Amino acid sequence: MFRNREFRRFTGLFLLISGILLLIGFNLSRASGLLMMSAVVLFGGLFYSFTKLRYQKIAQLADEIDLVLHNEDHLLIEELDEGELSILQSEIAKMTLRIREQNTALKKEKENLADSLADIAHQLRTPLTSVNLLLSLVQATTDEKERKRNMREIEELLLRMDSLITALLKLSRLDAGVVTFQKTSLNLAELAAASIRPFSVSLDLHEVQVETAISPSITIYGDRIWLSEALQNLLRNCIESIGEKGTIAINGTDNPLFTEIMIHDSGKGFEATELPRLFERFYRGEGGSETGFGIGLSLSKAIIHRQGGTITAKNHPNGGALFTIRFPK
Template identity: 60%
Template sequence: MFRNREIRQFAVWFALITAASCAVGFAVRPAAGILALVSALAFGTAFYVFTNARYRSIARITDQIDLVLHNADHTFISESDEGELSILQSEITKMTLRIREQNDALKKEKTHLADSLADIAHQLRTPLTSANLILSLLKNNPEKAERMALMRETEELFIQMDWLITSLLKLSRLDAGIIVFQREPTDVDRLIRSALHPFLISMELHNIQVQTDIPEGISVFGDSDWLSEAVQNILKNCMESTGDNGRIQIACEDNLLFTQITVRDSGAGFAKEDLPHVFDRLYRGANANASGYGIGLALCKSIIIRQGGTITAKNHPQGGALFTIRFPK
């Protein structure tokens, strides 16, 4: 307690005032001097007891804070009976718990980031290894036709890597919350046509039929460009699933509660163990030979949810995968 300079200064001044009061009291009358001395001793004793108890409480709080900072199992600071210290302890406890929660969240995020980076590195390593092998074949292959085929295959690999990196960047921007979506009426028919446009040539080459049933005048509120991006990722998944000579059906339904867009393909559908993880990032399915990178559908879900919608995936009773997007009114 007396290590505090203010307490030492107070003690010196108190001693000087007490000595002066006693001297004046004894000079006037011995009884007055004795009364001044007794009063000073009583006041000094009360002050010492009260201040010492407060310092012990502060020391106890300090020890508990030290435990909280260095002991992961100790997260609570015991309450004090005193008003000001009780309030202080309560606020410190809240702050400590909040810091501990943030620290745990940062550890989880760090682990998730490390796992994601490892998965991304693995995803990129596969096409890079294939490209390196093709380049070796190009170096030792004199046939022009075969060299052209290998070059086309290399170009496709680089296109895949470009798509993967672009999608990962979009996901990271969405996660960071730096993208501001436009909230404006978007015509569903125009949205679907915009999403289909990049795939028309590929669909024609693979003889994939597209059937649409979209009534006129139906619209949803959202960012048309990003919604088109979401639908494109669904269509890409359906095209990979249905293969050559497949069929994709797109329909829209509007009622008082929500606007619903459904996309169904004629492929094999989802494996039972894959259904809970369809929209998980970097999940490629239980089948080791599953195509894709596990990015497209995760990006699609992130876009839809951040614009107030919902998306689900299941197997259609008559076969194939069925994606359902809903935007509440």
């Protein structure tokens, strides 16, 4: 308390004034001097006790702030009476809550980052191991046909790794919030047709029919390239689920509340245990594609959510998977 310069100055001023008053009082009479001395001692004692109590409260708040800075989990700042310290206590409580929330979020982000790095390492290690093995076979074999076959497999594995890295870069950009979406008016029927076009050869080879029912007047606002990416990931999942000879139905509806896109395939649908985890990163499910990485649905969800939409997945009553995308008006 006495380390405070202002307190020392005030104490010195109080003693000076008290000394002057005592001199005046004793000059008047002994009784006046004693009365003045009693008043000085009383008010001085009250001031000292009150100031000491305030400094104790301030020291307590300082100690509790120090606990916050050292990530103390169990921190409770007691309630104070109305006044300046009460306002300070309230602000410290708000700061404590915010710091706790930020610490919790940071811990969760660290855990997610560690899990993601482990998954990425696992996803890349498998094809890299295969590439190394195939390179050894290429070096050891003298059969030209065998060599070409191994080289084709190496090329496919490298393309898979390139696809994974590209998808991960897109996800990381979305997570970091550095993607700037171009909000333009898009014709939904044209967007669906553009998303289907890259799969034309695959659809013909596997005899999968795409049935589209979208009114030419329906429009949505969003980024054409990113929304096309989201739809293509969903269509890729549907094609892999169907396998051979099936149908994919794409329906678009519009109402005063939202624009809805429904994608229904004739595949086997989802297991009940898979539904809560479908959009998790790197989750492929029990019957997932062996060539997939389990990030397509996660990427689609991130793209749609960043543009204000929602996406859900469930089993259609008539069989197969049903993806529902909604963009509020």
